[in-house]
Amino acid sequence: MDLSHELAIGVDIGGTNTKWGLVNHRGEIVRKGELRTDAHEDVNDFIQALYDTLQPIIDEVGDGKVIKGMGIGAPNGNFYKGTIEYAPNLHWRGIIPMTKLMTDKFGFPCLLTNDANAAAVGEMMYGAARGMKDFIMITLGTGVGSGIVANGQLILGHDGFAGELGHTCIRPGGRLHWGTGLRGSLETYCSATGIVLTAKELLEQSSESSALRGIDDETLDSKKVFELAQQGDAIALETYRFTGQVLGEALANFVMFSSPEAIILFGGVIKAGDLLMNPTREHMEANLLPIFRDKVKLVFSELKEADAAILGASALVWEIKE
């Protein structure tokens, strides 16, 4: 069979939007689109909507092309069971047997993993981690996710839920997480949400003038803090410096766990560039044992954010045995 004629469908389910793409063996997205996740309270309605969107396209490209299957990245996705379990930012409660529902609807095999793992696979096959056997991908978005690769394999853990580095505690007794009830997790400091909380705390603790003071709660987001930091606003600058410090301290711990060749940062927050990267690198290096220093490549993702998870999810499909 000429593999160049096979296509895999990659689906990235997020809390607000679901992105999909048809991907060939070279990692080229030949068709893509998206639909609202949060518009569908019932998962069956969501799958029907995805079907209504995808099936005409599948029929269209079906002329000479074979759809090999579907790979799905989703929050709290479990590779072993094909389930989405208790995802806090999805409407669908409890345990959703997603791959079974999808296969019943579409008729081809489906595999699923969590969204950060999917992005890590995308990075390994098509991005900054090409050729690497040991790396960690950290996604810094609304939340903080992670995908860990060691010995060339995703670390899934005995139950499929490994790699929740956003929920590791980096400040014992620290900031309360809005969803988990745990204190001091990486996500409470280094997500977009955490960055805004840091800016607000700094404003309260200081009487220094700052353009941040004029912004109402509705408008204040991590992007706004970044823009003001670029303009030299001292509180905004300190917000990113502190974010990088906490992230760097956390990364040092991760390095001493799996000694990766690289850590790849991904997601909306990395738009801050050197404002984030410089303090992150400084504090990571300062907290490492000497044998780990000046070795780990700390880099930003090379993939378009919208594409990485689709590519990674689709890459799962090529592993399906005939």
Place this chain on the structure above:
Amino acid sequence: MDLSHELAIGVDIGGTNTKWGLVNHRGEIVRKGELRTDAHEDVNDFIQALYDTLQPIIDEVGDGKVIKGMGIGAPNGNFYKGTIEYAPNLHWRGIIPMTKLMTDKFGFPCLLTNDANAAAVGEMMYGAARGMKDFIMITLGTGVGSGIVANGQLILGHDGFAGELGHTCIRPGGRLHWGTGLRGSLETYCSATGIVLTAKELLEQSSESSALRGIDDETLDSKKVFELAQQGDAIALETYRFTGQVLGEALANFVMFSSPEAIILFGGVIKAGDLLMNPTREHMEANLLPIFRDKVKLVFSELKEADAAILGASALVWEIKE
């Protein structure tokens, strides 16, 4: 070839003593012994002393037995390179090409890994982790070491130095490490050394009467603190409760990294039994995301401490390809 007639030599190099054993395929130690590590300033003298001890025994059992090779566990041991690199508690400075030196002397193949990894392999083949593909072994002795297994393989990292969990920071800005200069590492709190430091801090902070106050610095060790805790001494009890708290918080972070089926605790400090285990379990569970709770087996090693590293080191030998 009748494999039952093959033997592997396992060598566990510690800062003070080196233990060795001849092990058969069933994991039975058929001969064992030890020699001083710290009596040999030069590594070549050490190897000569080991040779003088082992060679007569090798000749003796050689009658019908084949020595397949030697496996070595050593602090800062690097599996990929066969080197011991900058081990702080050994006399031998710099990078020691240990497997090369041993093979040159003994004439059979040698493999090496760090001592905690060797113990983890021993636990996987002969101990509490039999049949497990995902577990973490934590050694609580003079220092804190770790061996991590995921997908059935040791996590070695890209450079062979993965699994330094004793040096991860669990209290940012916390206790200064006597050797690394880093602050707040797990080892500064949960090693035997750290336990004594905790007891001393508690004595200073409190005016409560305690039998610990009568003990001079030379005599005070973690075993003594344990004995007094058993007798109901409040400061000694609080020392172990606090040690378990810090350990439990650290274990929660490790679980959210690799989601192991079990965490196996090993080493002299575990003699404290429930005094350590109860607070450790409580604080581990309290710091986990719900999807990880009540799942991880937290257990003490089933292997004799003196044997685990010898067995694990010898097990490396069975992997040598002819």
